Amino acid sequence: MIIIGLxxxxxxxxxxxxxxxxxxxxxxxxxxxxxxxxxxxxCFSGGMYLGxxxxxxxxxxxxxxxxxLNFITLKATGHSLLSKNVSSFS
Numbered sequence: 001m002i003i004i005g006l007x008x009x010x011x012x013x014x015x016x017x018x019x020x021x022x023x024x025x026x027x028x029x030x031x032x033x034x035x036x037x038x039x040x041x042x043c044f045s046g047g048m049y050l051g052x053x054x055x056x057x058x059x060x061x062x063x064x065x066x067x068x069l070n071f072i073t074l075k076a077t078g079h080s081l082l083s084k085n086v087s088s089f090s
Contacts, residue, residue, distance in 0.1 A: 015026050023029055031039040066081075074080045 011026065015029055018029055018033055020032075023032070027039065027043065030042045034042075070081045
């Protein structure tokens with residue numbers, strides 16, 4: 001977390017030092033300063049980071065939803081749902 005925070009700080013600092021009036025966001029600054037190759041690398045890494053964070057967030061939501069439904073069915077019926085590791089369709 002500290003490393004990600006430092007990278008975000010340095011990126012924002014770089015953006016604030018080199019931004020011009022016509023540039024809306026950091027991708028335009030990267031394109032102007034580093035060129036089209038690094039712009040593609042920056043966009044690809046940003047997309048991968050977004051996908052990774054979305055996947056982790058989705059798994060956390062599923063885990064929380066399972067625990068909540070398990071708690072509700074335990075209180076309502078007296079027995080819990082199936083184990084997370086067991087799946088039977090018979």
